[in-house]
Amino acid sequence: xxxxxxxxxxxxxxxxxxxxxxxxxxxxxxxxxxxxxxxxxxxxxxxxxxxxxxxxxxxxxxxxxxxxxxxxxxxxxxxxxxxxxxxxxxxxxxxxxxxxxxxxxxxxxxxxxxxxxxxxxxxxxxxxxxxxxxxxxxxxxxxxxxxxxxxxxxxxxxxxxxxxxxxxxxxxxxxxxxxxxxxxxxxxxxxxxxxxxxxxxxxxxxxxxxxxxxxxxxxxxxxxxxxxxxxxxxxxxxxxxxxxxxxxxxxxxxxxxxxxxxxxxxxxxxxxxxxxxxxxxx
Amino acid sequence: xxxxxxxxxxxxxxxxxxxxxxxxxxxxxxxxxxxxxxxxxxxxxxxxxxxxxxxxxxxxxxxxxxxxxxxxxxxxxxxxxxxxxxxxxxxxxxxxxxxxxxxxxxxxxxxxxxxxxxxxxxxxxxxxxxxxxxxxxxxxxxxxxxxxxxxxxxxxxxxxxxxxxxxxxxxxxxxxxxxxxxxxxxxxxxxxxxxxxxxxxxxxxxxxxxxxxxxxxxxxxxxxxxxxxxxxxxxxxxxxxxxxxxxxxxxxxxxxxxxxxxxxxxxxxxxxxxxxxxxxxxxxxxxxxxxxxxxxxxxxxxxxxxxxxxxxxxxxxxxxx
Numbered sequence: 001x002x003x004x005x006x007x008x009x010x011x012x013x014x015x016x017x018x019x020x021x022x023x024x025x026x027x028x029x030x031x032x033x034x035x036x037x038x039x040x041x042x043x044x045x046x047x048x049x050x051x052x053x054x055x056x057x058x059x060x061x062x063x064x065x066x067x068x069x070x071x072x073x074x075x076x077x078x079x080x081x082x083x084x085x086x087x088x089x090x091x092x093x094x095x096x097x098x099x100x101x102x103x104x105x106x107x108x109x110x111x112x113x114x115x116x117x118x119x120x121x122x123x124x125x126x127x128x129x130x131x132x133x134x135x136x137x138x139x140x141x142x143x144x145x146x147x148x149x150x151x152x153x154x155x156x157x158x159x160x161x162x163x164x165x166x167x168x169x170x171x172x173x174x175x176x177x178x179x180x181x182x183x184x185x186x187x188x189x190x191x192x193x194x195x196x197x198x199x200x201x202x203x204x205x206x207x208x209x210x211x212x213x214x215x216x217x218x219x220x221x222x223x224x225x226x227x228x229x230x231x232x233x234x235x236x237x238x239x240x241x242x243x244x245x246x247x248x249x250x251x252x253x254x255x256x257x258x259x260x261x262x263x264x265x266x267x268x269x270x271x272x273x274x275x276x277x278x279x280x281x282x
Numbered sequence: 283x284x285x286x287x288x289x290x291x292x293x294x295x296x297x298x299x300x301x302x303x304x305x306x307x308x309x310x311x312x313x314x315x316x317x318x319x320x321x322x323x324x325x326x327x328x329x330x331x332x333x334x335x336x337x338x339x340x341x342x343x344x345x346x347x348x349x350x351x352x353x354x355x356x357x358x359x360x361x362x363x364x365x366x367x368x369x370x371x372x373x374x375x376x377x378x379x380x381x382x383x384x385x386x387x388x389x390x391x392x393x394x395x396x397x398x399x400x401x402x403x404x405x406x407x408x409x410x411x412x413x414x415x416x417x418x419x420x421x422x423x424x425x426x427x428x429x430x431x432x433x434x435x436x437x438x439x440x441x442x443x444x445x446x447x448x449x450x451x452x453x454x455x456x457x458x459x460x461x462x463x464x465x466x467x468x469x470x471x472x473x474x475x476x477x478x479x480x481x482x483x484x485x486x487x488x489x490x491x492x493x494x495x496x497x498x499x500x501x502x503x504x505x506x507x508x509x510x511x512x513x514x515x516x517x518x519x520x521x522x523x524x525x526x527x528x529x530x531x532x533x534x535x536x537x538x539x540x541x542x543x544x545x546x547x548x549x550x551x552x553x554x555x556x557x558x559x560x561x562x563x564x565x566x567x568x569x570x571x572x573x574x575x576x577x578x579x580x581x582x583x584x585x586x587x588x589x590x591x592x593x594x595x596x597x598x599x600x601x602x603x
Contacts, residue, residue, distance in 0.1 A: 126301035129583050133541035134559075134575050135305070141563040141571050142313035142320040218426055222545050225428045226560055240429060244549065251436050258429030266424035 018278035025274020028210075031267025038081055039088040046078035050234050058250050068252035070242065076253065080260050083236040087264065090150060090220050090230070091213045097155025099209060102162025103198060106205075109163070110170030111193045121167075128160045133219055140228045147230045150223065154216055161212065162205050169201035207275045214268035221261050236261045291587055300352075302579040306572055307351045311344075321568035323364045330364060337361050355576055360569040365562075370569035374555060374577060380450060381554030384546065385539040387470060388477035389532070395478065396485025397521075397528065403486060404493035405516060415486060423483035427542045431476045431549035438472060445472045448551035473550040477542050481535055485528055492524030529593050533586035540578050 019025040038045060048054050053073040061068045067076035109120040132154065139153040173179060174197065182192050223229050224237025225244075236257040243253035313320035322334045335341065338361070339350040354360060360370045396419075403415045422430065439447045446452070450469050455462050496502060497520050505515045544556030551557075555574050562570035 131537050131578050134578050138575050221426045254432040262425040
């Protein structure tokens with residue numbers, strides 16, 4: 001069942017239609033889209049350079065500085081806008097790494113079955129119990145903080161849930177008619193898996209990808225808060241971490257970065273819920 | 283539950299523990315430069331380097347090193363902390379109590395509050411209360427725990443002055459043991475509630491799903507038909523059977539509680555392993571970092587096993603072969 005182009009476009013439009021039919025799907029999709037746009041156009045949208053001291057020190061929100069300024073007089077709104085980019089770059093990169101591994105492990109495991117399935121699933125269980133957050137701290141301590149370290153350590157430990165749902169989906173798709181017909185027409189196993197089964201299994205993975213991205217943003221924010229994030233980028237967690245020592249005198253330094261994280265994570269979670277409904281998997 | 287099943291589940295621990303030790307070993311080996319730098323920091327003296335080199339056999343072949351590392355790790359002997367000059371496990375042990383108190387309190391609070399919220403949501407499913415509970419718990423779930431901590435500090439500690447802002451005890455603690463206990467509770471309340479807030483969502487959601495399903499079953503209909511009060515039906519009959527999933531996820535929640543505790547400890551100056559770990563990152567104190575990682579990983583694995591086994595004793599419908 002290889003869908004024609006117009007047919008798959010039709011499927012995509014109805015999916016978006018169904019996504020927007022639910023409140024959570026609508027809110028989630030809009031919030032996520034806004035954060036993505038802010039991340040892409042951060043340079044244009046930010047009123048000031050987030051690293052230059054341009055205003056008074058520790059100014060509360062004013063007309064010139066809508067979210068106030070930090071101890072060095074840097075504009076917080078500009079920092080929060082650039083933080084969206086850092087969050088999205090890390091979350092999407094980790095998501096991509098996790099998706100590739102998850103689809104490969106889940107796809108092969110579900111399609112091959114038998115001994116290989118056992119081994120891969122046992123391996124998955126071992127990875128599942130590794131405490132991601134502590135592993136990330138260890139990696140930062142041993143390798144030094146950096147974008148690549150974060151993406152690798154989080155990506156290599158975050159694919160488990162994706163592998164599981166893809167495997168389950170492949171198992172149920174494998175038993176369907178169109179797979180049999182492809183096989184009887186003489187298609188090779190790997191071709192059937194990658195061309196026929198996986199394209200149909202991936203939509204379910206996307207639901208979990210949205211939830212995973214939300215989770216990664218939270219972990220990255222916590223690492224940034226501890227000062228263990230990417231040292232070359234402004235992140236929401238880092239901004240909130242800086243706010244800790246000024247809590248008594250500058251509430252805005254904590255409130256706005258935290259609000260940005262919460263809205264983004266909530267948006268992705270709602271998007272995941274909406275996709276679950278739209279794909280009819282409740 | 284029979285002994286054979288327990289033994290088999292215990293055996294299944296081995297690959298997980300081996301995986302944890304292997305990951306720690308590989309991280310050490312892959313760290314840039316000589317592994318001794320990851321293990322013992324960059325500013326150790328020659329004598330300390332020689333001691334750690336010998337302890338972990340860093341001049342031996344790779345398989346020998348792994349064997350040495352694994353046997354050290356399993357005995358909990360990870361060498362001596364560079365900064366403090368004492369065995370890493372001793373130092374971690376001194377801080378562990380504070381973290382366990384914080385995480386344990388949060389586990390209890392979140393389970394109780396989560397079940398209560400789930401029961402209310404299920405009894406009034408589809409109503410205003412249901413929607414309000416879902417909204418609040420989902421927002422708490424989406425908010426980073428350090429931010430909830432900062433907001434709680436801003437409002438309850440700094441503005442209202444109800445709670446202390448920092449630490450585990452007052453600078454001048456009360457004389458009586460009871461007074462000291464109250465002082466501890468006073469310091470514990472805010473961080474424990476903050477750490478718990480994150481987990482209320484999953485507990486209440488699981489309770490709600492289970493209870494809504496239970497409330498539509500025949501035995502509940504029978505109980506109602508007997509003329510029992512609705513509260514008796516919910517609390518005595520339906521809830522017990524609906525709580526199974528809430529118990530099974532406790533094991534998985536332990537891991538999140540530990541990660542959350544690290545962050546909450548920084549926000550509230552709570553003297554547990556989180557603060558120890560952060561200072562160990564700054565000084566690159568390998569034995570402390572590895573010790574905490576191995577300890578937390580093992581705790582998660584064991585907690586999963588215990589909840590698995592305990593589940594069978596809570597729900598009589600579960601039979602293990």
